[in-house]
Amino acid sequence: MLYMNDLIKVLETYRLENKISQKKLAKLLGVSFATINRWFNERNEPNKIQSYHIKKLLDTQKFKDKHFEIT
Numbered sequence: 001m002l003y004m005n006d007l008i009k010v011l012e013t014y015r016l017e018n019k020i021s022q023k024k025l026a027k028l029l030g031v032s033f034a035t036i037n038r039w040f041n042e043r044n045e046p047n048k049i050q051s052y053h054i055k056k057l058l059d060t061q062k063f064k065d066k067h068f069e070i071t
Contacts, residue, residue, distance in 0.1 A: 004045045011054055012040055014061060029053050 015025050026036045031050060038044035046054060 004051070005042075007046070007051065007054060008039050008042075010058060014058060018061075028057060 011025075014020075015022070020028075022036045022040070023033045026033045029036070029050065030053065035044070035050075039046060
């Protein structure tokens with residue numbers, strides 16, 4: 001189980017690895033740019049619904065990476 005700080009760190013890594021702006025990430029998660037920025041600057045934490053959508057986004061990416069894995 002990921003704690004909130006860990007979840008945000010994983011989200012930030014995902015964002016950087018996929019070259020996604022905070023603005024685009026906000027749109028993907030259905031929140032404002034300011035909300036994303038507050039999470040990354042540790043001024044605020046996602047609520048339960050937002051955490052669910054973050055996990056869903058990250059799990060979807062894991063599935064894609066695993067499905068298209070080159071061996």
